[in-house]
Amino acid sequence: MNRKWNKTALALALTGLLMTTACQNEENNPAPPAENASNAGSNGGTATTPGSNAGGTSDTTANGDTPVSDNGTTGNTGANGQTGTAGNSNGGTAAGSAGGGENGSEGQADTGKQVKELLALAEQGKVPGIEFAAHTGLIDDVEKAWGKSDHEEFAGKGMYATYGAKNAVIGYNKGNQIFDVRSDDPSLQSLTLAQIEAAIGKADEQTKNGDDDIYVYKAGEDFQLKFIIPKSTGTVDHISVYAPKDAVNNMAG
Numbered sequence: 001m002n003r004k005w006n007k008t009a010l011a012l013a014l015t016g017l018l019m020t021t022a023c024q025n026e027e028n029n030p031a032p033p034a035e036n037a038s039n040a041g042s043n044g045g046t047a048t049t050p051g052s053n054a055g056g057t058s059d060t061t062a063n064g065d066t067p068v069s070d071n072g073t074t075g076n077t078g079a080n081g082q083t084g085t086a087g088n089s090n091g092g093t094a095a096g097s098a099g100g101g102e103n104g105s106e107g108q109a110d111t112g113k114q115v116k117e118l119l120a121l122a123e124q125g126k127v128p129g130i131e132f133a134a135h136t137g138l139i140d141d142v143e144k145a146w147g148k149s150d151h152e153e154f155a156g157k158g159m160y161a162t163y164g165a166k167n168a169v170i171g172y173n174k175g176n177q178i179f180d181v182r183s184d185d186p187s188l189q190s191l192t193l194a195q196i197e198a199a200i201g202k203a204d205e206q207t208k209n210g211d212d213d214i215y216v217y218k219a220g221e222d223f224q225l226k227f228i229i230p231k232s233t234g235t236v237d238h239i240s241v242y243a244p245k246d247a248v249n250n251m252a253g
Contacts, residue, residue, distance in 0.1 A: 108198070122220075123219045125137075129185060133181065134179055134246065135177070139176045139178060142161070146166060149163055158174070167183055167186075178243075181241045182240045184238035189235055190236075192234060193229060203215035211231050212231075219241065222243055223242065226240040
């Protein structure tokens with residue numbers, strides 16, 4: 001009898017030991033939690049973070065690549081340094097073109113203003129930067145203010161005095177009356193015929209002198225504004241404000 005009870009007690013002790021060991025194993029190795037959306041993205045290989053179509057930001061994948069944007073904006077750079085390609089660049093191009101267009105319009109407006117000012121001054125017998133006017137000015141006044149010219153020569157209807165430092169040539173008749181004021185100031189030498197015509201229209205007259213095309217505009221009743229444009233350059237070489245009534249060839253006799 002005692003042996004039978006001893007066997008029973010031993011069996012119960014072994015059973016209790018096994019149950020205790022099983023409980024300890026469960027505590028040390030808990031079952032993994034169920035996958036949620038976040039864990040699925042991490043464990044599944046590629047998790048996509050949706051971008052905002054309104055904001056124009058491209059999606060970014062877990063490996064750092066940025067997919068192609070569908071709204072024309074540039075994709076962000078992924079973790080591996082690769083940048084997605086924008087679907088198109090119409091937005092950026094349009095903005096750049098708009099900026100360029102504004103600058104171009106401003107340049108055209110400035111050129112147009114410059115040409116119109118030339119015509120307005122010509123109606124007074126003057127060119128920019130030179131205070132002496134055709135018809136009313138005398139070469140004596142020029143020499144008092146500027147000194148003797150670099151050189152003088154007879155041409156056409158009178159004498160022409162060149163002042164290189166002033167970018168000026170002054171034409172005068174026998175009575176010392178100025179009838180032609182010419183300027184080759186560098187600010188004039190970028191003007192083209194197209195720019196001139198856009199500002200003040202077609203010339204009233206066109207003549208030639210060798211390789212030079214001369215475009216003549218009436219400037220009031222007494223003067224002409226001339227643009228001299230060599231074929232070799234296509235831009236203005238010099239301008240002339242001319243008083244035809246005072247260009248009398250009375251230098252001889």
